Amino acid sequence: MHTQEKQFPIQCICNFLFSFKEMSIMKKYKSLQIIVAGIITWFGIMIMLSFNGCAPSKAVAAKSGAQLWAENCQRCHNTPSPSSFSSEQWETIGLHMQSRGLLTESEKNKIIDFLKMSH
Amino acid sequence: MKNKTFKKWGLVIVFATGSYAHLFAQNNSVIDSTILDRLSTLEQKVNDTRQGEDHFMVVGLATFGFVANKTANTLNGITLTSKTNSLADADNYEFSPMLLWRHGTKFLMEFEPSFNNNGLSVNWADVSYYVRPNLIIRAGYLVLPFGTYSKRLAAGWIDKLATDPMGIADMTPTDYGIEVEGGLPMGNMKMNYDVALSNGNQLQADGSLSSGNIVDNNNNKTITARLGLLPFSNSSLELGVSGMFGKVGDRNSGFQNVTGDLYAFDLNYVKTFNPVLVNVKAQYNIANISNATYPSPVDSTQNYTFKNQTATGFAQLSLRPTGSKSFLKDVELAGRYTSYNTPSNSTWGSDQHSVTIGLDYWITWRTVVKVTYESYKGNSTASKALDAYTGKTVSNSMYLQFSIQL
Numbered sequence A: 001m002h003t004q005e006k007q008f009p010i011q012c013i014c015n016f017l018f019s020f021k022e023m024s025i026m027k028k029y030k031s032l033q034i035i036v037a038g039i040i041t042w043f044g045i046m047i048m049l050s051f052n053g054c055a056p057s058k059a060v061a062a063k064s065g066a067q068l069w070a071e072n073c074q075r076c077h078n079t080p081s082p083s084s085f086s087s088e089q090w091e092t093i094g095l096h097m098q099s100r101g102l103l104t105e106s107e108k109n110k111i112i113d114f115l116k117m118s119h
Numbered sequence B: 001m002k003n004k005t006f007k008k009w010g011l012v013i014v015f016a017t018g019s020y021a022h023l024f025a026q027n028n029s030v031i032d033s034t035i036l037d038r039l040s041t042l043e044q045k046v047n048d049t050r051q052g053e054d055h056f057m058v059v060g061l062a063t064f065g066f067v068a069n070k071t072a073n074t075l076n077g078i079t080l081t082s083k084t085n086s087l088a089d090a091d092n093y094e095f096s097p098m099l100l101w102r103h104g105t106k107f108l109m110e111f112e113p114s115f116n117n118n119g120l121s122v123n124w125a126d127v128s129y130y131v132r133p134n135l136i137i138r139a140g141y142l143v144l145p146f147g148t149y150s151k152r153l154a155a156g157w158i159d160k161l162a163t164d165p166m167g168i169a170d171m172t173p174t175d176y177g178i179e180v181e182g183g184l185p186m187g188n189m190k191m192n193y194d195v196a197l198s199n200g201n202q203l204q205a206d207g208s209l210s211s212g213n214i215v216d217n218n219n220n221k222t223i224t225a226r227l228g229l230l231p232f233s234n235s236s237l238e239l240g241v242s243g244m245f246g247k248v249g250d251r252n253s254g255f256q257n258v259t260g261d262l263y264a265f266d267l268n269y270v271k272t273f274n275p276v277l278v279n280v281k282a283q284y285n286i287a288n289i290s291n292a293t294y295p296s297p298v299d300s301t302q303n304y305t306f307k308n309q310t311a312t313g314f315a316q317l318s319l320r321p322t323g324s325k326s327f328l329k330d331v332e333l334a335g336r337y338t339s340y341n342t343p344s345n346s347t348w349g350s351d352q353h354s355v356t357i358g359l360d361y362w363i364t365w366r367t368v369v370k371v372t373y374e375s376y377k378g379n380s381t382a383s384k385a386l387d388a389y390t391g392k393t394v395s396n397s398m399y400l401q402f403s404i405q406l
Helices: A009-052 A065-075 A087-100 A105-118 B002-049 B149-153
Strands: B054-075 B078-086 B094-103 B107-116 B119-132 B135-143 B174-186 B189-198 B222-230 B237-247 B259-273 B276-289 B309-321 B331-342 B350-364 B367-380 B392-405
Touching: A065 A105, A065 B259, A087 A105, A087 B054, A087 B094, A087 B107, A087 B119, A087 B135, A105 B174, B119 B174, B149 B276
Parallel strands: none
Antiparallel strands: B054 B078, B054 B094, B054 B392, B094 B107, B107 B119, B119 B135, B135 B174, B174 B189, B189 B222, B222 B237, B237 B259, B259 B276, B276 B309, B309 B331, B331 B350, B350 B367, B367 B392
16 A cells, blocks of 8 residues: 555556556457357257257248248349259259258248249 | 841851951050050150159359459559459459259258369368258368358359458368258247368468368367357348357477467348348458467568457448339349458558449349449558568459359
8 A cells, every 4th residue: 555655647557557458458358258158158059959949930930932932042142033943953952052041941941842833 | 048147147247346346456455555655655754864862963153254453552652553454354263063962851962163263173072961950960171150251152143243352251261170050940030050170270481371271280170150140030130150269380389379269240131122122241350360479581580470360341232123124123233341451560461441332234043244343452561670561552443244153
């Protein structure tokens, strides 16, 4: 306490700035830790849900293949014409797109059924 | 007499009936055999075209174009100007057939070789196993799940502009490893996850990173993960966060404890506000490499260090009329801002910005002609002491590009 009382104003400012710098480093480090912890936790939840199953709402479950085709394909590219590929080809492309767009299984199946019926 | 006549006519009738019946039977058998032959041929044709358990197909893309460029570089008060033009659009030329081989409904092999400005290379080569409705396991040479640009949006027939945003693709390595991913329904929302374990980036002598190495340079594997959230039931918005963590230095070297921590944040919003389809894409990447001392390129007896942090990001907006019945519905206007900062006081430090605008004409849903203009400004922040400072660069480029997916 005695030494603190004898500090010159410039020293106080330096100490303050130093502690602030330390704080910002700590904060940055903590924020990185939080991000990493968040990612790990989220991943754990995803794996758990993947095995236990999770369900869409009734409104989402009732969506047609045509509606899902219109909503999901354009997230990355233009909506494809059903006549572009044969039924067998749509089956194969469906697997590829399920992975690229990370579609749910139900979405993929409905979209591919719609494309196969319409081509 | 009557009896004799009756018997006579009876015999004639029996003979005639027999003869006709025979002829009739012969006609039937000719028709039957013709039909049977045709059926047999059709069955054979159906059998020939039936796919069985496996299905193999080739898709792919081709991108070709023209670029005219004017660049002015100012260094030590001297400005040098150069003009170039290339018919192949040398930075963006690509011919990439993609081979898809499906085995039943559970396995898919994907292989995409590419002939582009880097010569002949491979974009990806992997095999996927669709284990459960929300779980896919993949192994091979993978595009790592770091942001969304490289994995979903970089293809010429998808990208609204002729160029890639600076630095984004460079920070999304393709690597040897295994990957687990899936999409999950969550009520009105959706989530998706994508996690990969790979050999990881390798630290270069100048502090930059290289990727896609089949032999790992250390015993540490790199984990890359992305989590996506689609909060609206119409899937119009997707927000993603990615991380990539691992050691990057060579084993048993002075760099063996150097780590690379990379983060990416992405946004994708696509929605029709009649009569316009609004498409917003954005991604921001940060790479933090832990402190290290590097040998000086100008004096091998000296070392130098710098804060090894790279950041790059872009925001893109495109608009396309939807209600119009005229050719306007096939036209799309796009604009993008990109910022790319590499570490100052390194040998490759720079502060770069570009503004890109373009007009696209969609011939079909997967065939496009793009006219793109890009204005670029770059200030070197590289070390003058290391003789790496390259001054200020201003560049303007005009692209005419055609891209198709087949």
